[in-house]
Amino acid sequence: MKGFPLAGLLRLRTLQEEQAAADLALANADRRRAEKRRRDTAEALAGMRLPDSADDLTWQAAVAARAAMRSLTIEAGAAQDVAAERATVAGAAWSAARTRAVALGKLEERHGRAVRADEERAEQLVLDEAAARTRRTGPTDPTDPHRPTQGDDR
Numbered sequence: 001m002k003g004f005p006l007a008g009l010l011r012l013r014t015l016q017e018e019q020a021a022a023d024l025a026l027a028n029a030d031r032r033r034a035e036k037r038r039r040d041t042a043e044a045l046a047g048m049r050l051p052d053s054a055d056d057l058t059w060q061a062a063v064a065a066r067a068a069m070r071s072l073t074i075e076a077g078a079a080q081d082v083a084a085e086r087a088t089v090a091g092a093a094w095s096a097a098r099t100r101a102v103a104l105g106k107l108e109e110r111h112g113r114a115v116r117a118d119e120e121r122a123e124q125l126v127l128d129e130a131a132a133r134t135r136r137t138g139p140t141d142p143t144d145p146h147r148p149t150q151g152d153d154r
Contacts, residue, residue, distance in 0.1 A: 004108045004112070006108070009104060013104050014101050019097075020093045020096075020098070023093065024091055027089075031084050034076070045066070050062050
């Protein structure tokens with residue numbers, strides 16, 4: 001069977017798809033970590049209470065801690081947005097790589113079917129030629145039970 005002429009390109013496209021899938025998996029893991037960090041900081045911020053009664057220094061420390069936690073929550077939200085965008089881009093890259101690999105895979109399948117059809121046609125031609133030759137010359141094996149004998153009207 002003739003080899004697929006684009007086999008090297010198909011291997012490259014398959015490797016590119018696998019790399020894009022790995023990149024997507026990493027981007028999704030980063031996105032999940034960023035979401036968890038944002039959730040955790042938001043919960044920590046929600047759990048922070050200002051003291052009901054405290055001196056000025058304690059009150060200022062509590063306000064500063066709450067402001068710092070609010071900043072961390074905003075930062076975690078921004079990191080989540082960046083991670084989500086990276087996951088979206090990685091998903092699009094994987095989808096494009098998959099499309100290219102699948103298209104070449106379909107070409108390879110079509111090539112294989114065409115080669116098999118050519119081989120089957122060639123084999124049929126050989127069989128037809130052998131049958132035609134046998135009909136023209138008659139069987140050559142004297143022990144062949146289908147061989148015409150003298151006086152046989154076959």
